[in-house]
Amino acid sequence: xxxxxxxxxxxxxxxxxxxxxxxxxxxxxxxxxxxxxxxxxxxxxxxxxxxxxxxxxxxxxxxxxxxxxxxxxxxxxxxxxxxxxxxxxxxxxxxxxxxxxxxxxxxxxxxxxxxxxxxxxxxxxxxxxxxxxxxxxxxxxxxxxxxxxxxxxxxxxxxxxxxxxxxxxxxxxxxxxxxxxxxxxxxxxxxxxxxxxxxxxxxxxxxxxxxxxxxxxxxxxxxxxxxxxxxxxxxxxxxxxxxxxxxxxxxxxxxxxxxxxxxxxxxxxxxxxxxxx
Amino acid sequence: xxxxxxxxxxxxxxxxxxxxxxxxxxxxxxxxxxxxxxxxxxxxxxxxxxxxxxxxxxxxxxxxxxxxxxxxxxxxxxxxxxxxxxxxxxxxxxxxxxxxxxxxxxxxxxxxxxxxxxxxxxxxxxxxxxxxxxxxxxxxxxxxxxxxxxxxxxxxxxxxxxxxxxxxxxxxxxxxxxxxxxxxxxxxxxxxxxxxxxxxxxxxxxxxxxxxxxxxxxxxxxxxxxxxxxxxxxxxxxxxxxxxxxxxxxxxxxxxxxxxxxxxxxxxxxxxxxxxxxxxxxxxxxxxxxxxxxxxxxxxxxxxxxxxxxxxxxxxxxxxxxxxxxxxxxxx
Numbered sequence: 001x002x003x004x005x006x007x008x009x010x011x012x013x014x015x016x017x018x019x020x021x022x023x024x025x026x027x028x029x030x031x032x033x034x035x036x037x038x039x040x041x042x043x044x045x046x047x048x049x050x051x052x053x054x055x056x057x058x059x060x061x062x063x064x065x066x067x068x069x070x071x072x073x074x075x076x077x078x079x080x081x082x083x084x085x086x087x088x089x090x091x092x093x094x095x096x097x098x099x100x101x102x103x104x105x106x107x108x109x110x111x112x113x114x115x116x117x118x119x120x121x122x123x124x125x126x127x128x129x130x131x132x133x134x135x136x137x138x139x140x141x142x143x144x145x146x147x148x149x150x151x152x153x154x155x156x157x158x159x160x161x162x163x164x165x166x167x168x169x170x171x172x173x174x175x176x177x178x179x180x181x182x183x184x185x186x187x188x189x190x191x192x193x194x195x196x197x198x199x200x201x202x203x204x205x206x207x208x209x210x211x212x213x214x215x216x217x218x219x220x221x222x223x224x225x226x227x228x229x230x231x232x233x234x235x236x237x238x239x240x241x242x243x244x245x246x247x248x249x250x251x252x253x254x255x256x257x258x259x260x261x262x263x264x265x266x267x268x269x270x271x272x273x274x275x276x277x
Numbered sequence: 278x279x280x281x282x283x284x285x286x287x288x289x290x291x292x293x294x295x296x297x298x299x300x301x302x303x304x305x306x307x308x309x310x311x312x313x314x315x316x317x318x319x320x321x322x323x324x325x326x327x328x329x330x331x332x333x334x335x336x337x338x339x340x341x342x343x344x345x346x347x348x349x350x351x352x353x354x355x356x357x358x359x360x361x362x363x364x365x366x367x368x369x370x371x372x373x374x375x376x377x378x379x380x381x382x383x384x385x386x387x388x389x390x391x392x393x394x395x396x397x398x399x400x401x402x403x404x405x406x407x408x409x410x411x412x413x414x415x416x417x418x419x420x421x422x423x424x425x426x427x428x429x430x431x432x433x434x435x436x437x438x439x440x441x442x443x444x445x446x447x448x449x450x451x452x453x454x455x456x457x458x459x460x461x462x463x464x465x466x467x468x469x470x471x472x473x474x475x476x477x478x479x480x481x482x483x484x485x486x487x488x489x490x491x492x493x494x495x496x497x498x499x500x501x502x503x504x505x506x507x508x509x510x511x512x513x514x515x516x517x518x519x520x521x522x523x524x525x526x527x528x529x530x531x532x533x534x535x536x537x538x539x540x541x542x543x544x545x546x547x548x549x550x551x552x553x554x555x556x557x558x559x560x561x562x563x564x565x566x567x568x569x570x571x572x573x574x575x576x577x578x579x580x581x582x583x584x585x586x587x588x589x590x591x592x593x594x595x596x597x598x599x600x601x602x603x604x605x606x607x608x609x
Contacts, residue, residue, distance in 0.1 A: 005357040005391050007343040007517070007528070053346045053353065054521040057528075058544070080544030094353040096346075213547065239549065240541050242517045247383060247390055248533070249514040250540060252563060255570035274487050274562070277549040 006245055009051050009096030010036050014089045015071055020157045021150075023078045024122060025087050026063065028071035029095060042066045043104035044129035045236065045264045049244045050074060051096025052085040059241045059259070061126035062100065065133055072097065075125035075157060101244040103264050105130050105234060110206050114142035118219055120149045120191055120211025124157045126236060127210050135168050144171040145200055149191040149215070153177050153184045174198065192218040195226070202228040209235050213277070220267060230268035237262050237270070253277075281439040281461040282453075284323075290457055291367060292318050299364040301335050301400075303328050312366065321367070323435075326411045327580065331373040331510035332366050336396040337380060339507075339532050343392065343517070346526040360395035365452065367403045372414075374404055374428035375421040376510025376578040383513055383572065401452050404429030410471035413581025415594055418476055421578060423468040436463050474594045475601065476565070476575060482604045483566040489603055492561075493554030495596070498589040499536065501553060505560070505583035505591070506534035511576045514540070535559045561596055 016028030031037040042048075047061045058080070064073035076086050089095065107130065115134060119127045127146075134141045146165060150156040156175060166173040176187040176194045187194065191211070207228055209219050216235060223233055239251035239258040246260035254273045256262065270276075282290070294300050295315060304313045304320045309329035315321055345356045381397065384390040407414075407423035416422060426432040430449030433440040442458055444450045506512040516533040519526060533540060536556050542548040550556055568576035577593065584592045 004359075005343065006388050007392070007530070008355050008357045011353060011355065051519075051528075053348075054519050054526045056519045057517060083544065094348070096355075238543065240543050242515070245388055245390070246386070247513070247515075248517070248530075249383075249535070249563065250516075250533070252559075252567065255567045274484065274566075275555075275559075 006098070007243070009049070009057075009098045010040075012072070012095050012097045014091050014093045014095060017089065017091060020075060020159075021155045024155075024157055025076055025078075027074045027076055027086065027089070027095075028064075029074070029097065030071055031097065038068050040066075040072070040100070041068070042100035044107060044133055045104035045126055046100040046102050047126075047244075047263065048072070048074070048097050048099030048101065049241070050076075050082075050086060051098075052082050052089070053094065053096060055085040056082045057096070057098075057242070058082040058086075059101070059244060061236075061263075063125045063128050065129045065136070075122060075128075077122045098244060101259055102262060105208060105264050107133055111140045112142065112204075114200075114203075114205040115144050116200050116205055116207040117144070117146045118149075118191060118195065118207065118209040118211070119147070120215040121151065121155060122157065123209075123211030123215070124148055125210075127208065128158055128161075130208060131165060135165070135171070138169060142170070142204065144168070145198070146171070146173045147176065147191060147194050147198070148173065149176045149178070149194070149211070151178045153181060153186070190218070191215050192222040195219065195222040199226065202226055202232060205232065207233045209233065213238070230271055231266050233267040234264060235267065235270070236264055278460050279463055279465070280442045280444075280458045281436070281463060282433070282442050282457055283439050283459070286457045287433070287440060288318055288321075290453065291315075291321065294365050294367075294452075297363075299362045300367060301332070301364060302367040312368075323368070323405075325368075326409070327370050327373075327407075327582075328368075329582075330508060331376055331580065331582070332369045333373070333376060333380065333510050335364070335366060336377060336400070337384070337393055337513060337515075337532075340529055341392070341531075343528045343530055346528070348524070348526075358392060360392065360399050362399065364400040365403060366400050368405045369402050369429060370407055370580070371404055371421050371423060371425040371428065371432075372416040372419075372578040372580040373510045374402055375416070375419070375425070376580065377402075378428040379511045379568075379572075379574060379576055379578065380513050382574070383568075386572075401431070401448050402429040403449070403452075404432040406432060406434040407469060408435060408466075410469040411581065411585075413584040414469075414471035414579065415474050415581060416579035417471060418474040418594075419575060419577050419579035423471075424465070434465050436466060439463065441465050471579075474597050476597055479565050479575070479597060479600065480569055482600050483562060485604050486600050487558070487562070491599065491603055492558035493552065495591060496553040496557040499553050499557050499591060500589060501534075501536040501538065501556070502588060503534035503536050504586045504588070506536060507532055508582035508586050510578050510580055510582075511564070535563065557591075561593070561600075564593075565597070565600075 018026040060074040180188040246257040251258035432443040564576040
């Protein structure tokens, strides 16, 4: 973002494009200006607005862990015009980046706690840097339980990292799909049913969940049944966004702007919003 | 003592300003009275109730380029838009100046919208007090008045053939030479007094009325034409889009309205505010509750344009009065 105009993005170059699922690609970007690159630090949960020049802008969570030498990674699901054209980009193509925007998961406050991660589909994208931050600082956190759900086995994102996650100390990875196929030996169950089956204790535990609205709704019900209090459940709100600066008012809910006051909220905070979705 | 300027001196001053700066004033060269860049002084309308649109569009245009992206030999360069020209906005009514002050609260809060900031910094506001209130006016209920100098740099109030001059800011003082002014004993005329709508305590009753069926009933007749937002001096929601023609790309922002179904519709089709009732409610809640919670003032200047243009007679004054009555009761 240029200091003269916060609507002007930083220029970046596509370095890597990895196909994660039939409709999701992971874009690895490098900011062109070395000074900007050195200063672009962010936390898990924050997002950036990507430009496909000539097509438009859309917000995406940062799927990587902040590192001065690291690429900025974004998991992009093909769903509209901007995401389609971002997916078509080849390495060395120019893109725009504005950000980082928004608040982050309160991982610093969760030190010493067990972490229970529940992600569905592309909802795993903001949770990936949460998992990787915990694994890089493994001694700071208790047990890590991850439920990763998707529609079908081929829709599970970040499969290349499953072995690393599952073999990390005090870490349990549970995969589930809505519909299996012949070669699938894993679970076929909806995410809330898996929560009930695993029955994790809410004691000294924080639950972090991201996924489609319908999954979130039944996940919250299940977590509450297990005794999780609303201040122990953290999620992200999805609203249409344009500016990322709290100006355009597209993501306004009550006196909040999801782009600057969120996107991360506890269920306790959300339950106090005047407008409920 | 009061300072005045004669109509003749006023016009000759405007003539001089026209040579030095962009002069934007009410004109009827395009039909309805609108703020337009003036090319000759005779086009300026001095006798009018209010302009069809507020002067907001000269600070926050209906469509405005944010930057251009140019690609040459595989290298992309971004050229940000800037505001170069000094401007005078002449003839703005106190309500519309208050509207700008309200948009300032949102756009100039950190991180500031620098393009809007440049438009504001480069322009001097010369206000004109209202001689009469139109049927739709309710400015005094929204914390301003027909002769309120608070949000302009200079305020002129017509008395017979002259104008009483109130220099409000340093910017205004620098614009108007002293030698054009006369000392006078003329007494300012009493300002018109538009009917009052009591918005006292509106935030508390809005908090109670959120789940009332009132909103969906009111919205039954809404045709989501968005006119209320487009004529509003305080509505500031916008969209951002790219346009490409002949290899040249521009990123443009344009007015958007919370009444349009696409306002909150996400890629993939999910729309958290899918019903007209929820959208109309958002309009009134943003103005009467959320903006006051965030910025300490109702997002309305009482100009009444939305009342005037609504094709189905949705009237914010009636909404305020209705909500005051409904309060926490769950019946309209």
